[in-house]
Amino acid sequence: MTPTVTIANFFNPVEAHGSRMALEEAGIPAWVADEASGTMYAAGVGARLQVRRNDVDAAREVLALAAVPSGAVPPELAEPPCPACGSRNIGLEAWVERSGAEEGRRPAGRKWHHVCADCSEAWPA
Numbered sequence: 001m002t003p004t005v006t007i008a009n010f011f012n013p014v015e016a017h018g019s020r021m022a023l024e025e026a027g028i029p030a031w032v033a034d035e036a037s038g039t040m041y042a043a044g045v046g047a048r049l050q051v052r053r054n055d056v057d058a059a060r061e062v063l064a065l066a067a068v069p070s071g072a073v074p075p076e077l078a079e080p081p082c083p084a085c086g087s088r089n090i091g092l093e094a095w096v097e098r099s100g101a102e103e104g105r106r107p108a109g110r111k112w113h114h115v116c117a118d119c120s121e122a123w124p125a
Helices: 013-025 037-041 053-064
Strands: 004-010 030-033 047-052 090-097 109-116 122-124
Touching: 004 013, 004 053, 013 030, 013 047, 013 053, 047 053
Parallel strands: none
Antiparallel strands: 004 047, 030 047, 090 109, 109 122
């Protein structure tokens, strides 16, 4: 078994999967690691993109090319359209919930929200 090497880190697992798809389209097997950690720890842990050690150079060449267009991401991985304007120009943000912070208690933690870059609409992920 050939060991794997992390060749890129992403805040958002969707971005990691987009790059994984580009590598696999080029014939390079790739894996996304740690994508569930952010859910378990309620923090922006991110995701790592890994390839076999002997594929590192070829993978870096592929990733240096143009990014995968958002239309190429499968619907199950794509961000939902904005409910206000229908735009697909959506990003994820981790917001610190302040409930109880005013009374001196600790913040409730981070919650993920979809945010539309076109109209600034935000809604829970």
